[in-house]
Amino acid sequence: MDKLIYTAMTGAKATMGQQAAVAHNLANVSTSGFRSELHRLRAVQVQSQALPTRAFAVDATVGSDFTSGPMQKTGNALDVAVNGKGWMAVTGADGREAYTRSGSFTVDLNGILRTQGGLEVVGDSGQISIPPDNAVEVASDGTITAVPLTGARSAASAVGRLKLVNPPEEQLVRGGDGLFRLNTGEAAEVDEAVRVGGGYLEGSNVNLVEQMVTMISLSRNYEMHMRLLSGAQENDRAAAQVLAMS
16 A cells, blocks of 8 residues: 555655746746756655665656757847857856856946846956947957947957857756856866857747646646545555454
8 A cells, every 4th residue: 555655645746846847947938048947757766675665756857958049139239149059157146157048248337247137247368347438249259349439430349258168068057046057066168169149139948838738747647646645545444444344
């Protein structure tokens, strides 16, 4: 009896975890550069000194879907999208280098290029500072040029270059802040092959229809596990009545 309870109970718990992951994906369907989470269930035997007669289900996180999202033209010079594979480097709240595909940037009061969340954008040679009263142009290699709003255009000058990287995807782990980092804790090397486009943002790669179908399927799985638990309870009650009559 307890074999059934083990499987149904842990299956229901893991299914709830998957529902939370799908809900998180749905909540970020319009988040720029978001990568959907992938989860799968698997059976694991209970480790004990006795025979392995018990098993339970666990939520085995596969990782993230690194498929590129759709390109959206914004016309904003401070919006940058990676074209193909690659990442843009930022400094996380913990001070470590992290990587994102969301290139919705802004300039703070000190002229420092930052993300909309206030994180500093990393340049290949350090901080990127935009002079006041200058327009910004982003080249395909990530070079940022400041163009004076008044005067001759020939006064334009490069003020920095985005640090663009492309580490192996299997070495990337998602943090609680939604940013990716190398599992070694080190900083990735610059990849000269990565290209970006100014005036564009990359949309989320979450497939809304697919996630909704998955949510419905998980809801049915959860109901099935609950019915199994109810069946185990009824079987236990019936067995107790039989033993009481004998």
